[in-house]
Amino acid sequence: MNITAFAGIHVLICTGLNLLMGYAGQLSLGHAGFWGLGAYVSGVLTAKFGWPPVFALFASILGTSLVALIVGFPTLRLRGHYLAMATLGVGIIIHIFFVQTDSLTGGPSGLVNVPSFSIGSFRVDTPLKNHYFIWGLTALGLIGAMNLANSRVGRALKAINTSEVAAETMGIKTFQYKLMIFVLSGAYAAVSGTLYVHYLNFTAPETFGFMNSVLLLTMVAVGGIGNFWGPILGAMILTFLPEYLRAYEGVEVLLYGLILAAVMMFMPRGLAPIFSGIPSYVRNLTGMK
Amino acid sequence: MKNSPKSEPILSIKKVTKRFGGLSAVHDVSFDVPRGAIMAVIGPNGAGKTTLFNLVTGLDSASSGEMFFLNRKMNDFSPHERAVMGLSRTFQIPQIFVNMSVLENVLIGRHKFGRSGLLGGLWSSPRSRKDNREMREYCLNLLERIGLIDKANEEAGNMAYGEIKLLEIARALATEPTLLLLDECAAGLTAKESDHIMKIVRAARKDGMTVLLVEHDMRMVMNLSDDIVVLNFGEKIAEGPPEKIQNDPKVIEVYLGEED
Numbered sequence: 261m262n263i264t265a266f267a268g269i270h271v272l273i274c275t276g277l278n279l280l281m282g283y284a285g286q287l288s289l290g291h292a293g294f295w296g297l298g299a300y301v302s303g304v305l306t307a308k309f310g311w312p313p314v315f316a317l318f319a320s321i322l323g324t325s326l327v328a329l330i331v332g333f334p335t336l337r338l339r340g341h342y343l344a345m346a347t348l349g350v351g352i353i354i355h356i357f358f359v360q361t362d363s364l365t366g367g368p369s370g371l372v373n374v375p376s377f378s379i380g381s382f383r384v385d386t387p388l389k390n391h392y393f394i395w396g397l398t399a400l401g402l403i404g405a406m407n408l409a410n411s412r413v414g415r416a417l418k419a420i421n422t423s424e425v426a427a428e429t430m431g432i433k434t435f436q437y438k439l440m441i442f443v444l445s446g447a448y449a450a451v452s453g454t455l456y457v458h459y460l461n462f463t464a465p466e467t468f469g470f471m472n473s474v475l476l477l478t479m480v481a482v483g484g485i486g487n488f489w490g491p492i493l494g495a496m497i498l499t500f501l502p503e504y505l506r507a508y509e510g511v512e513v514l515l516y517g518l519i520l521a522a523v524m525m526f527m528p529r530g531l532a533p534i535f536s537g538i539p540s541y542v543r544n545l546t547g548m549k
Numbered sequence: 550m551k552n553s554p555k556s557e558p559i560l561s562i563k564k565v566t567k568r569f570g571g572l573s574a575v576h577d578v579s580f581d582v583p584r585g586a587i588m589a590v591i592g593p594n595g596a597g598k599t600t601l602f603n604l605v606t607g608l609d610s611a612s613s614g615e616m617f618f619l620n621r622k623m624n625d626f627s628p629h630e631r632a633v634m635g636l637s638r639t640f641q642i643p644q645i646f647v648n649m650s651v652l653e654n655v656l657i658g659r660h661k662f663g664r665s666g667l668l669g670g671l672w673s674s675p676r677s678r679k680d681n682r683e684m685r686e687y688c689l690n691l692l693e694r695i696g697l698i699d700k701a702n703e704e705a706g707n708m709a710y711g712e713i714k715l716l717e718i719a720r721a722l723a724t725e726p727t728l729l730l731l732d733e734c735a736a737g738l739t740a741k742e743s744d745h746i747m748k749i750v751r752a753a754r755k756d757g758m759t760v761l762l763v764e765h766d767m768r769m770v771m772n773l774s775d776d777i778v779v780l781n782f783g784e785k786i787a788e789g790p791p792e793k794i795q796n797d798p799k800v801i802e803v804y805l806g807e808e809d
Binding site for chain 1: 606608627628629631632633636637638640644645646647648649653656657658660661663665666667669670671672673677680681684720724
């Protein structure tokens, strides 16, 4: 039960990351930072200031989006490796911020006594309720991503990914769109972080460090960058896998690396295309008979 | 029907120079493109034709000189602003969106007419659906006219070269430009394919567009153009109707070559 809830949380943030990486083609190596920002804004407002979680959720979305806007404005002018380095730096800065502001965040030992999510008098306090709540919001995020892919803005993002020059000459404000999607993926991260902190009733800075930014990236890449099903598949696999590898601690990191390398070398479009290809494969087989 | 020389220029290039380091890729070039004309820019490789296109579409900025589009000075406008004003181009090396379907490529051409934004797209708002509906309708119609309707749902990257060239033109036409710039749209095509493109260009002019082309295919240039500008080493060496250009000794020397 526990693990499927985390899978939902991961699917949500990876879907947001995929909008940025897969659709618009912009790399973020600091996404765990935005995730943490979402978690800490909600966590601190509810645990330390007694805000109702619903308000905290909106504050978290607004706050994280605002930080994404401020960070994105200078960094999204950079390309490729430079953008990767800049976002990496931002992620690390956010992480340090969580550790250092211990009067607010509880510092390295973490933020405790975060209440469960509640809407009015309805409390999302059992694992089952959390389950529905998390997957409900994740489903909303997925529907949004799916709608976006087939919209005017979604197509413009895909165009930017292939040829920024051609997109510009077609009348697309490329920088503005990149910034927009960066902020949106920050908002996805904020919701995911909020779900995380209210589910665990606790959070610590280590969850939002550089390694987890890489893990999120790995989830998207393994599943399939730019593919709607990619982050779903990748997040599921890389959430469940470590559970089964508990016995061999330390091996999992090695395995992540191997999986990522193998996927990039042999299946650069990730695992999702294999599954979406099954229907036509079956059709071909039956057609041949 | 040839254009009357009196009509107002739609594009006016005045003493435009583009320097890359010490080299002038375009040097002190001036000419006007009258409304409704089909005009060609020709010249040997490296004459500055593509640089000129980049200056007009805003991908490069001019070192000096002025450019007017529809009587507005446009030197400082960004490429997307110029696209919204009514400039559209194709590329010598095709820049289609390879990871999208043929239809989606053309839909990008309709982008500037849409009104729906990010949030509308997320929840598939009525406006977003209306955008999609109107754009699809227009684009399917356009693909029909241009002869790519059978390929509408194919991935653009998988198409044959001639079809890719055609798709670039279709995408530019979808923006309903006032001025259409075609950068070597017939390069590498068969005679039949370039005939088809000539037909499309003539139809575009009939629909009220003005066309400026950079082209090496002389059959196309001489057949289509009302006027021709000849560049050599970044400088304009001649301008005039095809008959005049074909017999201009300077043009023959640097570009067209002596007749045997």
